[in-house]
Amino acid sequence: MKLLTVFHRFLRSAFTKCTNRTSTKIGILTCLVFSLYVFVMYIPDFQKEITPLVHPFSKTLKFLRSNGAVHPDDLGVMEGMSHEEKLKAMFSLREGIHQIFNECLTSSKYDHCSSPQANNVINDQPILTLFTTWIYDEDKFFINNNTLYNWRKLSGVNLVVFTNDAKVKYYSKKAGWSVLPILTTVAGDAPVLKQMFHTVQQQFKTDFYGYSNGDLLFEEGLYKTLQKIACQMNETIRTKPILIVGKRTNIDAEILNSGVVSSGQKMQEYAMSFGNLFHADALDFFITNTVFPWQDFLPLAIGRRGYDNWVVSVARYHNSTVIDVTDSVLALHQTLRERGNFEGLNKPFNNYNLDMIASQDISIRYGLWGQTHCAEWQTWYDMCGRVTLTRRKNIKSDCFLKKTFFQRLFDFREPL
Ligand SMILES: *[C@@H]1O[C@H](CO)[C@@H](O)[C@H](O)[C@H]1NC(C)=O
Ligand SMILES: *[C@@H]1O[C@H](CO)[C@@H](O)[C@H](O)[C@H]1NC(C)=O
Ligand SMILES: *[C@@H]1O[C@H](CO)[C@@H](O)[C@H](O)[C@H]1NC(C)=O
Numbered sequence: 526m527k528l529l530t531v532f533h534r535f536l537r538s539a540f541t542k543c544t545n546r547t548s549t550k551i552g553i554l555t556c557l558v559f560s561l562y563v564f565v566m567y568i569p570d571f572q573k574e575i576t577p578l579v580h581p582f583s584k585t586l587k588f589l590r591s592n593g594a595v596h597p598d599d600l601g602v603m604e605g606m607s608h609e610e611k612l613k614a615m616f617s618l619r620e621g622i623h624q625i626f627n628e629c630l631t632s633s634k635y636d637h638c639s640s641p642q643a644n645n646v647i648n649d650q651p652i653l654t655l656f657t658t659w660i661y662d663e664d665k666f667f668i669n670n671n672t673l674y675n676w677r678k679l680s681g682v683n684l685v686v687f688t689n690d691a692k693v694k695y696y697s698k699k700a701g702w703s704v705l706p707i708l709t710t711v712a713g714d715a716p717v718l719k720q721m722f723h724t725v726q727q728q729f730k731t732d733f734y735g736y737s738n739g740d741l742l743f744e745e746g747l748y749k750t751l752q753k754i755a756c757q758m759n760e761t762i763r764t765k766p767i768l769i770v771g772k773r774t775n776i777d778a779e780i781l782n783s784g785v786v787s788s789g790q791k792m793q794e795y796a797m798s799f800g801n802l803f804h805a806d807a808l809d810f811f812i813t814n815t816v817f818p819w820q821d822f823l824p825l826a827i828g829r830r831g832y833d834n835w836v837v838s839v840a841r842y843h844n845s846t847v848i849d850v851t852d853s854v855l856a857l858h859q860t861l862r863e864r865g866n867f868e869g870l871n872k873p874f875n876n877y878n879l880d881m882i883a884s885q886d887i888s889i890r891y892g893l894w895g896q897t898h899c900a901e902w903q904t905w906y907d908m909c910g911r912v913t914l915t916r917r918k919n920i921k922s923d924c925f926l927k928k929t930f931f932q933r934l935f936d937f938r939e940p941l
Contacts, residue, residue, distance in 0.1 A: 593622075629909035652751050653812065654729040656685035658707065658716050658827065659739030661692040668740045668778050668859045669693075671786045673700040678787060680748040683729045686739075687721055712877035715826035718811075718836070719819040726815065732762060733769070735812035736827070741773060742781075742857040744789030746912070750853045750904050751812070753912040758846070762814050766845035769812035770837055771854050772897050774800040775866050778859035792857055800857065803866065805896035808833035810856060817845070823881055831878040831939075834895025841894055841901075841924075842887075849900035853912045883938050890926045892939035899924030 584602040588595070597603045603611050655676065659669045676684050677700060686697040687707045694704050705724060707716045718736060725734050732755050737743075754769065755762055774796045785791045811833075813819070822839065825832035840847050860866050882891065893899075899920060907913045 625908045632909070650681070651683045651729075651731050652681040652748070652755060653733040653735055654683040654685060654725050654731045655679075655735045655737060656687060656705075656721060656725050657737050657739040658687040658721070659693060660714070661690050664863075665740075665861055666696075668861060670696065670700075671778075671781065671783075671859060672739050672742060673697060673702065674783075675742045675786045677701055679743055680745065681751075682748075683731060685725055685729075687716055687724075711824070712826040712829050712874035713872070715828050715872075715874075715877075717824045718827050718832060719822050719824060721827075722813065722817075722819045733812050733814055735769075735810060737810035737856075738828075738858075740778075740859050741809055742786055742792060742855075742859065744792050744855050746789075746854045747850075749912045750850050753904065753914055754848060757914050761846055764816065766817040766840065766843070767814040767848065768817065768837065768840040768845050769848045769850055770808050770897055770900065771810065771849060771851040771856055772805060773803050773807070773809045773856040773858040775803050775858045775860050776800040778861055781859060789855075792855060796855055796857055802851075803858065805898050806834055806892060808837065808895075808897065809858060811836060818843075823878075823885070825878045825881065826874075828872060829878045830875055831882055831892075834892050834939075835878065835882055836895070837897075837899070838889055838891035838894030839887075841899060842889055846902060847900040848902040848904060848914070849897045849917075850904045851897055852903060852905035854904070879938060888927045888933065890928055890932075890939060893923045893926050896924065 584600065588597055588600050588602045591600070597611065597615065603614065606614065657672070659672075661669075673696060676682065684702045685705055686693060686702050687705050688694055688697070689707050697704050705728070708724075709717055709720060711717060721736060722734055733751055751769075754767070758767065761767065776795060776799055780799060781795065785795055817840075821843075822836065825835060837847060858866075861868070901917060901920070902914060903917055904912055904914050
């Protein structure tokens with residue numbers, strides 16, 4: 526009440542004092558009208574709860590999850606369309622779903638290749654020699670132990686651990702792994718990536734050879750994806766270098782029990798509910814074929830910064846076939862709560878690789894070139910749940926950035 530009186534007096538005085546100045550009156554009136562407008566527009570918005578932006582795709586999903594039993598209007602999934610457009614869209618959607626349905630029913634037999642005979646090629650022979658190396662650490666052992674038994678459940682793999690440590694050797698053998706010695710260490714205690722690839726390629730005969738950190742968990746997506754690649758790229762695989770990489774999904778190691786790590790489906794569920802997809806420039810596994818030219822790569826240390834991006838960027842630079850399998854291979858990274866996801870950054874001689882790379886005269890910005898989404902190819906699950914391998918249509922421009930003249934001049938080190 527008081528406020529209103531004051532306001533009223535102010536108005537009256539303003540008008541009486543400037544009564545002969547029309548322009549001022551008009552000015553004040555305009556101001557008032559404008560304020561009123563803002564007030565009216567603002568208040569309803571202010572009172573409304575802020576609704577998060579809903580992506581159109583998630584509305585469509587809502588419709589599909591209802592098995593099409595709820596009218597799209599009632600879900601608000603066709604807002605802004607005319608009635609005629611809605612009818613046409615519904616018709617087209619119905620046709621599309623029928624087509625997918627038929628496709629899945631008739632061709633699921635040829636899961637991995639488009640040709641029927643290709644399935645005969647697939648037999649019980651291991652397709653992948655998968656190796657790792659880890660350090661015995663009492664607090665972290667349960668994580669490595671999960672990995673030991675999780676990988677054992679994978680189809681078509683030879684498993685190898687590189688170690689000189691008696692405990693690592695003991696537990697790995699007990700879990701049925703092959704154990705090989707580390708012949709050279711650099712940067713404190715780190716093995717050399719390319720050397721390990723060389724060693725396993727001499728000892729095992731498989732289509733693919735892969736290194737992975739010893740704290741990742743995989744499920745059947747890995748095998749299915751490799752089969753798909755082997756089949757679709759049956760010519761390339763013998764003649765051209767292939768590099769397969771993917772992002773990892775971080776998850777708190779403490780919430781995983783043996784029931785989860787031994788079941789691919791549970792792992793998927795946990796990943797969806799509690800996991801977080803990690804950065805595109807932090808790669809924890811690399812899979813290559815027999816003709817991949819590891820001999821031409823720098824002798825970089827495992828687990829020190831930079832080696833991951835370097836491998837991917839150089840492979841891309843030399844036009845190798847690089848495949849991002851993030852969408853079909855779940856790589857669950859068990860994060861130790863008290864050490865977090867950047868544990869790897871606190872190792873001794875952490876700049877060992879960065880320094881070696883800096884001494885190279887190369888024009889590409891390898892930190893950017895080496896991201897997973899820069900891969901020319903990608904694998905993903907189609908609507909029938911089959912792994913599909915396709916060429917990426919859009920690759921971000923930062924995947925092709927070269928150093929500027931000044932960056933080259935001053936030995937620019939990538940800010941990784
Ligand atoms: C390692 O994991 C296996 C399988 O879950 C389990 O049977 C075994 O007891 C574990 N070993 C140790 C030392 O915790
Ligand atoms: C390779 O795959 C293509 C189809 O993807 C097939 O036509 C061809 O016969 C295969 N070649 C070999 C050697 O398996
Ligand atoms: C890779 O391919 C591009 C485009 O086809 C070509 O310009 C480049 O010279 C190739 N690089 C190598 C190392 O072969």
